[in-house]
Amino acid sequence: MKTPPSGAGGINIVKIGGNVIENEQELDAFLTLFAQLPEPKILVHGGGKLASEMAKKLDIPIKMTQGRRITDVETLDVITMVYGGKVNKNIVAKLQAKKCNAIGLSGADGNTILSVKRPVKDVDFGFVGDVVAVNTEVITSLLSAGLTPVFCAITHDKNGQLLNTNADTIACEIARSLTENHEVTLFYCFEKAGVLKNVSDENSVIKEINLEEYRKLVENGTVSEGMLPKLQNCFYALEGGVHRVQLGKPAMLNPNETEFTSLSL
Structure with missing residues (x-):
């Protein structure tokens, strides 16, 4: 684990889940809280459910495997429209109304997030990207200019191809990339109050989890399904020098x- 640089300025990176994005009142409440966070800060969002709704309206089949979306050409078009267009610009406009000078971005803008198309192994996920580099120079210049980047879950391969990329992973990779010069706090905001001992009991939040405890929770099945990759990203962020990681409601x-x-190593 890296030690936060001496005298480094703090930065908050927040990832917001789709269940909040699709609820107008919850989204507005979240954006009010986000706008009140001290600068510099970065927001990362997905929008999978809204993309699925749009695909249904356009009569485009939704293909999933093991809970993950298969991104063919038509699906990529929908994701680009929904993530990079409707959701991203709606969030940016709402933040401007809350006196937060936001700028909407995909990973292609300013070559900020470079990915490679996921290789075909057991499953061909199509146009899905795995992050290989984050352009911290461009991101830092935006922050220094007083702008708040709002990233959608789209990256690129620098050969003209956009790629659908997991928003949790994008938030993690951006957070790791900024640890050289910042003390980074990473927030994963979603519809649950945190990691739960009992998924049907909102009051069973586990307040603190270290790496050893996390491994035990995986072994006994407490952490499974969608929470598993989320926590993998969390600990990968901590191992990369991120100062603090929190999961919970906005x-x-x-x-x-x-x-x-709250997670720790």
């Missing part, structure tokens, strides 16, 4: 909130 962006899960 309310955890309020400094007085105590109901969330």
Whole structure:
């Protein structure tokens, strides 16, 4: 684990889940809290459910395997429209109304996030990207100019191809890339209050999880399915020098909130 650089300025990176994005009232409440966070800060979002709704309207089949989306050419078009267009610009406009000078980006803008198309192994995921590089110089210049980057879950391969990329992973990779010069806090905001001992009991939040405890939770099945890759990203971020990682509802962006899960090595 890296030691945060001496005298480094803090930066907050927040990833917001699709269940919040698709609820207008919850999204507005989240963006109010995000706008109140001190600068510099970065927001990362997906929008998978809204993309699925649009695909249905356009009569484009939704192909999934092991809970993951297969991104063919038509699906990539939908994702680009929804993530990079409707969702991203809606969020940016709402943040501007809240006095947060946001700028909407994909990984192709400013060559900020470079990916490679995921190789075909057991499954061909199509136009899905795995991040290989983050352009910290461009991101830092935007932050220095007083702008708040809002990244959608689209990257590129620098050969003209856009790629659908997991938003949790994008947030993690951006966070890791900025640890050389910043003390980074990474927030994963979603519809749950944190990591739960019992998925049907919102009051069973596990307040703190270290790497050893995480491995035990995986072994006993407490952490499984969609929470598994999310926590893998969390610990990968910590191993890369991220100072603090928190998971929970958007309310955890309020400094007085105590109901969330905090992760450590």
